[in-house]
Amino acid sequence: GAGGSNAHLLVEEFLAPARAAAPRPLRPALIVLSAAEPERLDEAARRLLASLSAQGFGDADLDAIACTLQTGREHHVHRLGLSAGSIAELRGKLEDFLAGDRSRCHRGVADPERARAPADDLLALLERGEHAQVLAAWVAGVEWPWPRLYPQRPARVRLPAYPFARERHWAPDALRPRTQPAAAPVAAAAATPARGETVAPAQPQTVVAAATPAVSAASQLRQVEDVLRETLAEVLYMKPADVGAHTTFADLGMDSVMGVEWLPMIQQRLGVSLGATKIYEYPTIRELAAYVAAQLPAAAPAPASSAPTAPVAAAAPPQARLAAADSASAPAPVAAAAAPAGESSAPARLREVEDVLRETLAEVLYMKPGDVGVNTPFVDLGMDSVMGVEWLPMIQQRLGVSLGATKTYEYPTIRDLAGYVLAQMPAAAPPSSSPAGESDPVDRWLQAIYEGRADPAEAQRWLATLETEETSGRTP
Numbered sequence: 001g002a003g004g005s006n007a008h009l010l011v012e013e014f015l016a017p018a019r020a021a022a023p024r025p026l027r028p029a030l031i032v033l034s035a036a037e038p039e040r041l042d043e044a045a046r047r048l049l050a051s052l053s054a055q056g057f058g059d060a061d062l063d064a065i066a067c068t069l070q071t072g073r074e075h076h077v078h079r080l081g082l083s084a085g086s087i088a089e090l091r092g093k094l095e096d097f098l099a100g101d102r103s104r105c106h107r108g109v110a111d112p113e114r115a116r117a118p119a120d121d122l123l124a125l126l127e128r129g130e131h132a133q134v135l136a137a138w139v140a141g142v143e144w145p146w147p148r149l150y151p152q153r154p155a156r157v158r159l160p161a162y163p164f165a166r167e168r169h170w171a172p173d174a175l176r177p178r179t180q181p182a183a184a185p186v187a188a189a190a191a192t193p194a195r196g197e198t199v200a201p202a203q204p205q206t207v208v209a210a211a212t213p214a215v216s217a218a219s220q221l222r223q224v225e226d227v228l229r230e231t232l233a234e235v236l237y238m239k240p241a242d243v244g245a246h247t248t249f250a251d252l253g254m255d256s257v258m259g260v261e262w263l264p265m266i267q268q269r270l271g272v273s274l275g276a277t278k279i280y281e282y283p284t285i286r287e288l289a290a291y292v293a294a295q296l297p298a299a300a301p302a303p304a305s306s307a308p309t310a311p312v313a314a315a316a317p318p319q320a321r322l323a324a325a326d327s328a329s330a331p332a333p334v335a336a337a338a339a340p341a342g343e344s345s346a347p348a349r350l351r352e353v354e355d356v357l358r359e360t361l362a363e364v365l366y367m368k369p370g371d372v373g374v375n376t377p378f379v380d381l382g383m384d385s386v387m388g389v390e391w392l393p394m395i396q397q398r399l400g401v402s403l404g405a406t407k408t409y410e411y412p413t414i415r416d417l418a419g420y421v422l423a424q425m426p427a428a429a430p431p432s433s434s435p436a437g438e439s440d441p442v443d444r445w446l447q448a449i450y451e452g453r454a455d456p457a458e459a460q461r462w463l464a465t466l467e468t469e470e471t472s473g474r475t476p
Contacts (some may be wrong), residue, residue, distance in 0.1 A: 047160035064154035068147035081135035115141030
């Protein structure tokens, strides 16, 4: 210290006394693994399999392995559960799982708020040999009191820790200007058009050709997925291999600004124009690729007149240009796509509404949908009035229900609000080709600027026209 005093400490390694091995129970050991993402769960299984051989575990260590994984690890949403009576059986089931055979294990995404625990106690279930029911419940989100399985708890053993993604985040990489992707197999690379600039129809850049007898639909879908991965990885400064086909865009870190940057790249590479809402309607690479592939032209040589649709003449009012593209970018509300009443129950529709509310609120709060509890008050989630104003238009866009700003206070949880929203939705009907309601004119104008269908220089003229038509009782 400042006065010149000194302190010395001798530290000796702690050696735990030898413990008598607990008698091996007759029931199989329950092995549980979890991760925040599907790819990380596969890696956790791969590391555990390697550790079984590297550390020379025997059957006597099986309970210690199970106890370590049950009580010494944080349990995430993507889960894998299996039972094993020996190390050889455990190794075999892990190998089958990694090879794609899921018949001997339980895998799923946990939702603790919806999971229902079996009526019987954990020990009672295991005494009756219902190991599969215990594992299935845990995978669904039930948290079991694992320590009760061990009257004499086994010592923890050294097992692989969480398999974090080995992502490289280095400042010079982020500051270095992006390079143009390698030349596409069908069309040569072209410069990305500036915002508001129209690509000349004489030089379309389409990477994926329409399906022909030589190119199957499955092959075409894979090509579309590859293009989406490459372009999204460029926007997110990631490697294409790190962009999971089933990982939601929100979990990858994409927000609405990045989405606006990504959509023109898709249009340039694939020749398909997407509205900004499509990345919410199809929130993974796999789902969006299927939609984009369906929009590609049919298999046939494109005639000379099949150039991209020319924009509305500049002399026309801005509202006319927006109306011409509304049918391509307006999303269909969830209610319109619902199945007939005989095929869908009210609880199922309520869960669909809850899922939409969780996804949209998670985007506003920069959270994962799984972290938004259906019974947690919005205030406890960190939402304020400004966020509420941002959230309500998203609900209207996805569900076709317009809510006043006070509804988030009258119905302060996802479950309460979902019940109210469901009551306001029209009865289940066959899909309709027209949206339930038009989007806000200002939102449509901004979207048109992002997509290059409108000129920002005309904003003053457009606002003056909007003010005049609102005064006369009409909205463009």
